[in-house]
Amino acid sequence: MAHIVEISDADDPRVDDFRDLSRADRRPDRPGGRGLVIAEGVVVVERLLASPYPVRALFGVRRRIEELAEATAALDVPAYVADAGVMASVVGFHLNRGVLAVADRAPVIEPAELIGRSRRLAVLEGIGDHENLGALFRNAAALGIDGVLLGAGCSDPLYRRSVRVSMGHVLRVPFAHLTSWPEDLKLLRDNGFRIAALTPRADSKSLRDAELDRGSVAVLLGSEGPGLTDEAIEAAEVAVRIPMVSGVDSLNVATAGAITFHAMIGA
Structure with a gap:
């Protein structure tokens, strides 16, 4: 299952996939963008987990990560847990939905x-x-x-x-x-x-x-x-x-x- 990793420092490089989303948003056509797929909120994260997109990690407050325990049971990825303040410092804004997940893109369909x-x-x-x-x-x-x-x-x-x-x-x-x-x-x-x-x-x-x-x-x-x-x-x-x-x-x-x-x- 997804393994819990505590994050207390907003500069921790392990959460770089989630960093400064308001500025770069990980689009490949923007500075700092990497083309990652980003899901916000429990419902959308659950749909990402059920999709063909390979999940890299989750990041959220503990309550939201715990709500996803069943959906992440078969995953071998980190689930980073932080308080709302640290999470906001990493992401670049306060995230009301309390949880994010990132994934790589699936192969392109012709x-x-x-x-x-x-x-x-x-x-x-x-x-x-x-x-x-x-x-x-x-x-x-x-x-x-x-x-x-x-x-x-x-x-x-x-x-x-x-x-x-x-x-x-x-x-x-x-x-x-x-x-x-x-x-x-x-x-x-x-x-x-x-x-x-x-x-x-x-x-x-x-x-x-x-x-x-x-x-x-x-x-x-x-x-x-x-x-x-x-x-x-x-x-x-x-x-x-x-x-x-x-x-x-x-x-x-x-x-x-x-x-x-x-x-x-x-x-």
């Missing part, structure tokens, strides 16, 4: 592999906001979407804030990166997918009539504000809109995604 084993997919373009991205993954998990394809302009779904907002579900919904955009959408068509672009354009088909619950379907979702690019919409077989009352022209992308995912499962 788009063809994900497409080949899926029937319902979300395809994202320009989703740069980490909270929107995390919320989309949470909605995808809740509504039975098989995976997420990340197109141009998307942020890292394993960024700490995205993991937190997704409540750890980004760790269970498989995702892959489309490196040539929108050319790689051809992979979907070659595998029998119907591609639907979600857009508020008046000439698009109503979601009620789009029959997204039939066959293999991939739905394109774009960023708030500009939405999908013209190139992405033109690459789809059908443009689809969510009917709304007069005076409201769009929804938060995570909300729009949830409504569309619900239509895709035919519920």
Whole structure:
């Protein structure tokens, strides 16, 4: 099981994986970043422990570490215990949730592999906001979407804030990166997918009539504000809109995604 290690000195190098998260956040594209996966809070840590991501260590106040005793029973990793003050000095801010875990990244899934084993997919373009991205993954998990394809302009779904907002579900919904955009959408068509672009354009088909619950379907979702690019919409077989009352022209992308995912499962 995870072995308890007491930490009394904030400069202890054994907790360097958890250090200065407010500044570097361990993203590979930021100074000091290492690309580690970071989970916050008991529920999200439990989901990390149940995921394919190899856990390196836990760090928390004693009460939270003890709450995770059953979930960590099969792990051979350190569980660092400190008081809230020492933990805040290490992390760089006071952590209300009281516990963190870090893991290495799992092997990257190739788009063809994900497409080949899926029937319902979300395809994202320009989703740069980490909270929107995390919320989309949470909605995808809740509504039975098989995976997420990340197109141009998307942020890292394993960024700490995205993991937190997704409540750890980004760790269970498989995702892959489309490196040539929108050319790689051809992979979907070659595998029998119907591609639907979600857009508020008046000439698009109503979601009620789009029959997204039939066959293999991939739905394109774009960023708030500009939405999908013209190139992405033109690459789809059908443009689809969510009917709304007069005076409201769009929804938060995570909300729009949830409504569309619900239509895709035919519920």
